[in-house]
Amino acid sequence: MAHDSSDPIGHHGNSEMVASATSESRMARYVLIGLALCFVGLFVLMPLAAVFTEAMRNGAGEFLTVLGDPETFAAIRLTLLVAVIAVPLNLVFGVAAAWAIAKFEFKGKAFLTTLIDLPFSVSPVISGLVFILLFGSHSLLGPWLQSHGIQILFAVPGIVLATVFVTFPFVARELIPLMQEQGTSDEEAALSLGASGWQTFWYVTLPNIKWGLLYGVLLCNARAMGEFGAVSVVSGHIRGLTNTMPLQVEILYNEYNFVAAFAVATLLALLALVTLVLKSLLEMKFSEQIAASRRH
Amino acid sequence: MTASTRKRWQFRQPSVIPGFGLALGVTLSWLILIILIPLSGLLWRSSALGWETFWAMATDQRTLNALRISFGTAFAAALVNVVFGVILAWVLVRYRFPGKRIIDAMVDLPFALPTAVAGIALTTLYAPNGWIGSLLTPLGIKIAFTPIGIVIALVFVGLPFVVRTVQPIMEEIDKEVEEAAATLGANRFQTISRVLLPGLTPAVLTGFALAFARGVGEYGSVIFIAGNLPYVSEIAPLLIVIRLEEFNYPAATAIAAVMLVISFAMLLVINMIQAWSRRRYGYGT
Amino acid sequence: MRSKRLTRLITVALLASSSQVGGLGFAFADTTILNVSYDPTRELYKDFNAAFAEKWKTDTGETVTIQTSHGGSGKQARSVIDGLAADVVTLALEADIDAIARDTGKIPADWKGRLDNNSAPYTSTIVFLVRKGNPKGVKDWGDLVKDDIQVITPNPKTSGGARWNFLAAWAWARQANGGDDAKAQEYVARLFKNVPVLDTGARGATTTFVQRGLGDVLLAWENEAYLSLEELGPDRFEIVTPSVSIKAEPPVALVDGNVDTKGTRQVAEAYLQYLYSDVGQKIAAKHYYRPFKTEVADPKDIARFADVKLSTIDEFGGWKEAQPKFFGDGGLFDQIYKPGQ
Numbered sequence: 001m002a003h004d005s006s007d008p009i010g011h012h013g014n015s016e017m018v019a020s021a022t023s024e025s026r027m028a029r030y031v032l033i034g035l036a037l038c039f040v041g042l043f044v045l046m047p048l049a050a051v052f053t054e055a056m057r058n059g060a061g062e063f064l065t066v067l068g069d070p071e072t073f074a075a076i077r078l079t080l081l082v083a084v085i086a087v088p089l090n091l092v093f094g095v096a097a098a099w100a101i102a103k104f105e106f107k108g109k110a111f112l113t114t115l116i117d118l119p120f121s122v123s124p125v126i127s128g129l130v131f132i133l134l135f136g137s138h139s140l141l142g143p144w145l146q147s148h149g150i151q152i153l154f155a156v157p158g159i160v161l162a163t164v165f166v167t168f169p170f171v172a173r174e175l176i177p178l179m180q181e182q183g184t185s186d187e188e189a190a191l192s193l194g195a196s197g198w199q200t201f202w203y204v205t206l207p208n209i210k211w212g213l214l215y216g217v218l219l220c221n222a223r224a225m226g227e228f229g230a231v232s233v234v235s236g237h238i239r240g241l242t243n244t245m246p247l248q249v250e251i252l253y254n255e256y257n258f259v260a261a262f263a264v265a266t267l268l269a270l271l272a273l274v275t276l277v278l279k280s281l282l283e284m285k286f287s288e289q290i291a292a293s294r295r296h
Numbered sequence: 297m298t299a300s301t302r303k304r305w306q307f308r309q310p311s312v313i314p315g316f317g318l319a320l321g322v323t324l325s326w327l328i329l330i331i332l333i334p335l336s337g338l339l340w341r342s343s344a345l346g347w348e349t350f351w352a353m354a355t356d357q358r359t360l361n362a363l364r365i366s367f368g369t370a371f372a373a374a375l376v377n378v379v380f381g382v383i384l385a386w387v388l389v390r391y392r393f394p395g396k397r398i399i400d401a402m403v404d405l406p407f408a409l410p411t412a413v414a415g416i417a418l419t420t421l422y423a424p425n426g427w428i429g430s431l432l433t434p435l436g437i438k439i440a441f442t443p444i445g446i447v448i449a450l451v452f453v454g455l456p457f458v459v460r461t462v463q464p465i466m467e468e469i470d471k472e473v474e475e476a477a478a479t480l481g482a483n484r485f486q487t488i489s490r491v492l493l494p495g496l497t498p499a500v501l502t503g504f505a506l507a508f509a510r511g512v513g514e515y516g517s518v519i520f521i522a523g524n525l526p527y528v529s530e531i532a533p534l535l536i537v538i539r540l541e542e543f544n545y546p547a548a549t550a551i552a553a554v555m556l557v558i559s560f561a562m563l564l565v566i567n568m569i570q571a572w573s574r575r576r577y578g579y580g581t
Numbered sequence: 582m583r584s585k586r587l588t589r590l591i592t593v594a595l596l597a598s599s600s601q602v603g604g605l606g607f608a609f610a611d612t613t614i615l616n617v618s619y620d621p622t623r624e625l626y627k628d629f630n631a632a633f634a635e636k637w638k639t640d641t642g643e644t645v646t647i648q649t650s651h652g653g654s655g656k657q658a659r660s661v662i663d664g665l666a667a668d669v670v671t672l673a674l675e676a677d678i679d680a681i682a683r684d685t686g687k688i689p690a691d692w693k694g695r696l697d698n699n700s701a702p703y704t705s706t707i708v709f710l711v712r713k714g715n716p717k718g719v720k721d722w723g724d725l726v727k728d729d730i731q732v733i734t735p736n737p738k739t740s741g742g743a744r745w746n747f748l749a750a751w752a753w754a755r756q757a758n759g760g761d762d763a764k765a766q767e768y769v770a771r772l773f774k775n776v777p778v779l780d781t782g783a784r785g786a787t788t789t790f791v792q793r794g795l796g797d798v799l800l801a802w803e804n805e806a807y808l809s810l811e812e813l814g815p816d817r818f819e820i821v822t823p824s825v826s827i828k829a830e831p832p833v834a835l836v837d838g839n840v841d842t843k844g845t846r847q848v849a850e851a852y853l854q855y856l857y858s859d860v861g862q863k864i865a866a867k868h869y870y871r872p873f874k875t876e877v878a879d880p881k882d883i884a885r886f887a888d889v890k891l892s893t894i895d896e897f898g899g900w901k902e903a904q905p906k907f908f909g910d911g912g913l914f915d916q917i918y919k920p921g922q
Contacts, residue, residue, distance in 0.1 A: 024484060029391055036387040037399065039380045042428075043452050044402050047417035048409075050427065054420060089326075096322035104316050106308030110571065114563050115327060118335070120506075121559040123513030124411075125533040126552045129540070130334035133341050136663035137685060138545065146664065149842070154665040165330055187313050197314035219407060226410025228516035229533070233540075236665040237650045238615060246412045246516070251651070253416060254784040255623060256812045258792070265413040272408035280401045425794040441778050441795065523778040524736070527919065538781065541655035541739045543662065543680055544910065 051269050055262035066260040067267070074240040075248035076267070081156070082244065083224045086163040090220055094171025095213070099205075101172075102179030103187070113176070119168045127165045128233025131158055154236030159244065162230040167220045174216030175209055182208055211282050222275045226268055335556065342553035345546050353550035358526055359535060363554070366532040369443055370511030373450030374458075377507045378500055381458030388459075389466040403459045406452050411516030418449055419520045441523030446531065449517040454507030461503035465496060498573030505566045509559060613646045614845050614852060617667035619654040619741055619831070620784045621805045625868040626671070632864060633855050637848065645848055653782035654741035661685070661836065668840050668849040671833040673741025675699075675894075676904040678834050687838025701830035702856035703870035706891060707742075707749040709821040710790065710799040710806045717797045721823045722753040725798060726771040733796035734776060735786040737907075737914050741831070742783040744908055746800040749827040751907075752892040756825055770917035791818070802829065804869035807885065822887040830894070 024032070055063055066072065097116060101109060119127065135152045136142050145152060152158045186208065190200040206213075228246040235242045243251060245264055252261035308316065342350055353359065387393075388400050406414065422429045422440040429440060439445050469492065477487045515533040523529045530538075532555055539548035618626060630647040637645045650657065650665070654673035661667045662684045672678055675693065682688040693700050711719050717730055725732050737743040747769065754768035755761065778795060780786040783805055790799040791813050798821075799806070806820050833853055840846040855861050859877040866878035875883050897903040907913045 023390075032383055033387050033391055033393055035380070036384040039384060040399050040402055043448075043455060044405050046421055046427070047414060047452065048405065050417045050420045051413060093322065093326040096319040096326075099315060100319035100323050103313045103319075104308055104311055106316075106320075107306075110567055112323075112327075114560070114567050115331065116323075117563050117567075118331060118560060121509035121513060121563055122335075123515060123533040123536075123552075123555055123559075125515050125536050126338070126513070126556060129536060129548060129552055130338045132540075132663055133545075133549065134334050134337045138663070139337070142664065151664070151666065153663055154660060161330070165334065168330055184311070184313055191312055191314075201315070222408040226408070226413070228410055228412040232516075233537070236660050237652050238648050238665075239650065241648055246410045249410075249412055249416070254620065254651075254782075254788070256788075256791075256809065261416070265410075265416065268410045268413050272405060272410075275408045276401045276404055279404065280397065419793070423793040423795075440793065441789075519781075524781060525777070525779050526736075534781075537656075538736070538739050540659055541653060541781070542910075543655075543659060543684070 048269060051262055051265050054258060055266040057262075058259050062259055063263050063266075066257075066263040069260070071240045071243070072248055072252075072260070072264060075243045075245050075264070078156070078159070078241075078243070079225050079245040082160055082163050083221055085160050086167060086224045087217060087221050089164055090167055090171050091213075091217055093168070094175055094216060094220075097172040098175035098179050098209075099201075102176050102182075103184055116169050116172050119165055120173075124166060124227065124229025125233060127230040128162050130165075131161055131234050153234050154238070154242060156242070158234040159231055159242065162234050163224050163227055166227050166230050167224045170220035170223060171213070171216035174212050174219070178209055178212040179205075215279055215282060218275045218278055222272055225271060338549060338552055338556065341545075342549045345550060349546065350550050350553075353547045354554050356547070358530075359532075359547070359551055361527045362530050362532040362535040362551075365443060365446070365528075365530065366512050366555075369446040369531070370450055370454075370508050370514075373447045373454055373511050374504050374508040376447070376451050377454045377458045378504050381455060381503060381507075382462055382496070382500060385459045385462040385466055389463060403456050405456075406454075407456050411453065411514065412520070414452055415449060415517035415520035418445075418452065418517065422448060422521065440521050441529065443522075443529050445521040445523065446518050446529060449521050450507075450511040450514060453514050453517055454511050457506040457510060458500070458503035461506065462496060462499045465499040469495065498569055498576075501569050502566055502573075505562055505569070509562045509566075513555065513559065611644045612845060612848055613648060614668040614840075614849050615648045615650065615666060616669050616671055616852070617650045617657050617661055617665060618671040619657060619673040620651055620782050621742070621802055621808070622671060622831075623649075623651050624808065625804075625865065625870065628868065629856070629861060629864050632860055633852055636855065636860070637851065643848075647852070653739055655739050656782075661687075666839050666843065667836050668843065668845050669833060669835055669853055671831070673829075673831050674744060675830070675832050675900040676744075676908075677741065678832055679900070679904075681834075681836070685838060687836050688834055689837065692834045693832065695835070696833065696853060697857060698873055699830055700832040700834060702833060702853075702861065703831070703865040703872055705803045705829045705831065705870055706826045706889060707746050707800060707823075707829065708803045708806050708826065708887075709823060710787075710801050710809065710818055711797065711821055713817050713819055715819060715821065719798050719821055722750055722768075722772075722825070723757070725750075725775065726768065727775075730775050730798060731777050731796040732772060732775045732798050732800060733778060733780075733786050733790040734800040735783050736779045736781055739781045740783055740786075742802050742805070742829075743786075743800075745802070745827055745829040747907065747914065748894070748897060748903065749800075749823075749825070749892075752827055752896065753823065753825040756892075766913065766917060773918050803871075803886070807869040822889050825890050825892060828891040828893045 101113060132153065133139055134141060135145060135158065137146065152161070186204050187200050190204045191197075195203070226246055227244075228250075231244055232247060232250075235244070235247055237243060237247060237251070239251070245268055249261050249264045249268070252258075252264060345353070384403065388396065419426070419440055421427050422445060424430065424433045424438070424440070426440070432439060439448060473491060474487055477491045482490065513533060515531075515537075518531055519534055522531060522534070524534060532551055536548045536551050539545075539551065616626060616630075626647075626649050630649065634645050634647060637643060650660070650667075652660075654677050658670070658672060658677035658680050661670060661681050670678060670681065678688065678692060682690050682692060696702070709719060711717070717724070719725070719730070724730065734746045735743040737747045750769050750772055751765050754765035758764035758768075778786075778789050780789055783802060787799065787801060787805060787809050790796050791809055801809075810818055810820065833856065835846070835849055835853060837846075840849045856865070859874065862872035862874045863878045866872045866875075866882040869885070871886055872878050894900055894903060897907075905912060
């Protein structure tokens with residue numbers, strides 16, 4: 001536990017009150033740490049443990065067999081494909097948005113930031129619904145798309161669009177506060193030394209923001225692979241074709257195939273854990289660069 | 297755009313940094329394509345309903361109940377998260393204890409774990425025959441398939457929002473302020489309640505609002521654990537899905553539009569809190 | 582207009598990406614057809630698709646791949662309406678296929694007469710699944726409104742199976758009360774007071790009952806009840822057949838609009854016809870669906886179906902009348918079901 005030298009071990013009394021004015025009594029600390037641990041244990045660790053236990057219920061052998069199933073394999077491939085398309089798109093957007101918002105002062109900036117944040121608080125179901133309203137048979141575009149044989153909904157493009165929508169703010173939100181805090185002096189110095197705009201970006205800005213950028217991409221990727229609500233609305237659930245991993249979890253679960261459902265869920269949980277481990281490693285290794293601007 | 301006359305209205309303040317046009321151009325095109333066109337499609341569809349139809353659908357008893365459940369449970373969950381999130385952030389910033397780094401990393405799990413997986417896992421735990429549910433059932437406490445189940449799911453989903461907005465602000469707090477308060481005779485409780493907490497208020501409010509906004513729209517984790525009884529444990533996003541399945545597009549659109557407007561208003565409030573806190577305390581979140 | 586152009590641009594960009602998917606190596610066969618079905622038919626069509634693909638190969642030398650999509654019947658119909666390119670639909674309710682016909686025109690309005698038996702190649706009925714030993718002594722519909730009974734059924738507004746549940750209960754109550762519809766309504770209202778959870782689909786309801794241990798009785802498709810018995814252990818549950826139930830006819834239809842665009846009419850028609858063949862009927866019986874050609878099925882399979890008095894949807898005026906009356910917005914279900922108020 002804590003080894004704060006300013007902390008006298010505890011009886012109650014006036015002397016302690018003064019001494020402990022910048023720190024709580026040992027008792028209070030234990031209670032607070034206990035509360036925090038219980039809370040994390042109950043709400044975060046237990047669900048995670050449940051996923052792994054259920055998946056391993058019938059042993060590791062069955063766990064592996066399940067993952068070899070062609071439909072599950074197709075779901076994994078689709079999920080990767082969607083992430084490979086969606087994440088780079090939002091990466092480019094996120095850098096551009098952060099550059100515009102953090103490095104310049106212009107009218108309507110707060111409004112623009114709010115719009116970028118919007119997908120964060122829009123229900124995933126609505127994120128799917130808007131694309132149904134845009135491309136479905138009842139929409140303005142629907143008949144035109146149909147007559148040209150273009151399939152957007154219930155196919156990869158629709159799933160990609162819904163995923164891009166949902167993960168839209170992740171990179172930008174990560175970068176904007178970081179770049180705001182770093183200011184523009186480094187860039188100004190580079191420019192005054194004769195560097196071009198692109199050179200400044202590549203050799204000055206990018207090294208400054210690379211860890212924040214990487215973390216933003218990690219989160220964006222985790223969310224892209226794990227999105228359920230929005231994708232569920234536009235997927236069509238064609239087996240082996242338009243089911244992503246989270247949808248496959250639901251399908252297997254609905255087939256009484258609980259071990260398989262939890263096995264796929266385990267993959268997704270592992271993805272989440274790897275994301276967190278990478279993030280922690282980044283923070284540990286580059287704590288100086290990040291500490292200054294830490295938001296997450 | 298030159299800075300010759302100070303008083304002239306300017307779209308942006310002058311700067312030597314290049315690339316404004318390109319960056320803003322990319323940002324706006326992508327924003328319009330991915331966010332604004334789809335969302336305005338939704339608003340356009342609901343405006344096509346006509347005001348009276350729209351109002352009738354938005355104030356239908358079942359819709360109102362679903363909205364009330366969504367907002368009520370999200371509010372309760374955000375409150376729980378504020379209390380425990382602040383404690384958790386405090387513990388992580390101020391104390392040292394074994395496993396602290398792991399706990400710190402785990403706080404982000406709900407960000408990264410797919411909501412459907414979370415929903416199934418929570419149901420497994422809290423169902424009457426689950427690990428935790430089986431302990432509570434003899435006591436007459438039911439969690440899964442009741443509104444409490446929804447709150448549990450939303451607490452899970454919203455936890456990182458509070459911790460991650462409050463934590464960096466706590467780290468910035470200067471110990472000297474506390475020492476000064478102590479020197480002036482304040483006891484620990486007074487120092488915390490009068491000196492530290494007021495400074496944290498904007499961050500706590502932001503975290504609360506973010507967790508709340510996220511909770512209102514949450515779908516994947518809730519449907520597994522909610523029981524989905526109309527008027528009792530049916531959340532608004534589920535009602536949208538149900539209306540779609542009934543081929544009732546106008547009603548789905550109307551509920552979605554109501555939720556969208558509320559989300560947008562909440563985000564504006566969050567941004568105002570942040571602007572206000574930047575002015576008042578010199579730092580934002 | 583700008584918006585339209587932009588959308589077109591992104592369409593082109595995404596098309597490029599979608600065509601890559603094929604290149605990435607999904608096994609596209611010579612012909613591919615898509616069967617959009619409802620929840621409890623997964624196991625049935627898994628078997629049937631394999632049998633049909635083999636037969637098609639023998640008959641024509643062509644390889645056909647049958648893709649399937651499962652979900653709540655209403656949700657599946659909605660996807661087809663919004664453009665899911667189904668070649669055939671095999672849903673729980675006539676009303677759902679009617680909705681596709683009405684909203685898209687891709688299926689002619691008289692689709693029901695195009696195949697035998699009102700386009701229902703197999704039928705089923707509604708039974709009770711109870712916990713082993715039947716601890717609450719549930720024998721018939723009358724027992725379900727007792728105070729200490731909890732009944733699990735999905736939501737009739739979203740689940741096809743739940744609508745059959747609802748009508749089966751109504752049919753029993755009407756017969757028990759000498760044809761009095763008001764009494765029947767009162768009974769069904771009391772029945773739904775005993776429902777603690779309303780899942781959106783049949784599978785969700787089964788999971789709630791079986792896996793979560795909630796409720797005393799599950800109202801289920803006969804095939805679904807037998808399947809869960811088989812999958813989840815006959816030592817945990819048993820089936821109770823009520824005195825009166827309903828003849829549930831899950832219909833199938835060709836989606837003309839889609840097969841003509843894709844050029845798959847021939848194989849899709851053959852696919853549906855094959856459901857009526859001896860092989861198709863035998864597979865249906867194996868998966869606990871009642872075939873109409875009982876003589877071709879395995880006698881052991883047929884023996885499993887209990888003899889029960891079945892009322893039909895015609896007694897409710899057919900689906901065209903029953904759907905809006907009972908399940909439409911503000912219909913009888915909306916009137917009787919108001920918990921928490």
